[in-house]
Amino acid sequence: MSGARTAPEFLPLHPQSNRQFHELHAADLSADLQRCDKEFNESLEQIIDCADPNTNDLVQTLSKTYERMNQERLANAKLIKKIDILKKDYKLESDKCEPISLENWDSYCNGERRAPSLVDMFTKMKEPRATLPQEGNTSTIKLFKIFPYLWEDPTCVLPDLTKSGNEKRSNPDDDDELQIEGGTIELVCPITCKPYENPLISTKCGHVFDKEGIVNYLRGHSSRDCPQGACGKIVTLRDFVPDKVMALRCKIAKIHKQREIHNKEENLDTL
Numbered sequence: 001m002s003g004a005r006t007a008p009e010f011l012p013l014h015p016q017s018n019r020q021f022h023e024l025h026a027a028d029l030s031a032d033l034q035r036c037d038k039e040f041n042e043s044l045e046q047i048i049d050c051a052d053p054n055t056n057d058l059v060q061t062l063s064k065t066y067e068r069m070n071q072e073r074l075a076n077a078k079l080i081k082k083i084d085i086l087k088k089d090y091k092l093e094s095d096k097c098e099p100i101s102l103e104n105w106d107s108y109c110n111g112e113r114r115a116p117s118l119v120d121m122f123t124k125m126k127e128p129r130a131t132l133p134q135e136g137n138t139s140t141i142k143l144f145k146i147f148p149y150l151w152e153d154p155t156c157v158l159p160d161l162t163k164s165g166n167e168k169r170s171n172p173d174d175d176d177e178l179q180i181e182g183g184t185i186e187l188v189c190p191i192t193c194k195p196y197e198n199p200l201i202s203t204k205c206g207h208v209f210d211k212e213g214i215v216n217y218l219r220g221h222s223s224r225d226c227p228q229g230a231c232g233k234i235v236t237l238r239d240f241v242p243d244k245v246m247a248l249r250c251k252i253a254k255i256h257k258q259r260e261i262h263n264k265e266e267n268l269d270t271l
């Protein structure tokens, strides 16, 4: 025999390996990321509740970390997609090859026949497009994004966010700068005429009421006209979900008020 024969580097997928091949997939991190989402939300609340002069800076730092986590989320979504496409492409290429036999073994060894390489195919692949999932994290992204504006003025109008409780309309990554319109948002429930305690937003029309008010209004009715004049939508209690943006507005407004009182007291002291 002349020289040692080397085994071929790549061989077509063996039919008996099909099952293992199909089990190949990228780890899905979405459950872990969802837990992180929850923790980010809780941290945001804790920072706001502490309400010290650094609140805005702390929220910005947290927001940047959150952004990084979302990049990971996107990378994970892409990898999952990439592996799926890779498997299909590889299987197609591999199926074009003649199954290994004693007769063709030599031709695989000397390179006459070539089987595809999974690794090569992976490195040559284009990055697939992936978008962040809409549910779950969108509201957290938004809360971070709108925070500096609300911190400045909790009653300011954020047109892209406050018109509707349905958050699917706008992709928060599209607009870097939020358009602030004139006008102010009332932080008082139109039913109870008191500041919001548990603001709920209608997913049907985006109108906000305090829980106490809307529960009383709908008591004894399975559905009723939305209490906001001229709305005209028929609503049920099931249409209402917690309005995190309004809750944030109210929290910040409270902090502003306390600060005002504190400043007044200090001014009186110095007089």
Ligand SMILES: [Zn+2]
Pocket: 202, 205, 206, 207, 226, 227, 228, 231, 232, 233
């Ligand atoms: Zn309404």
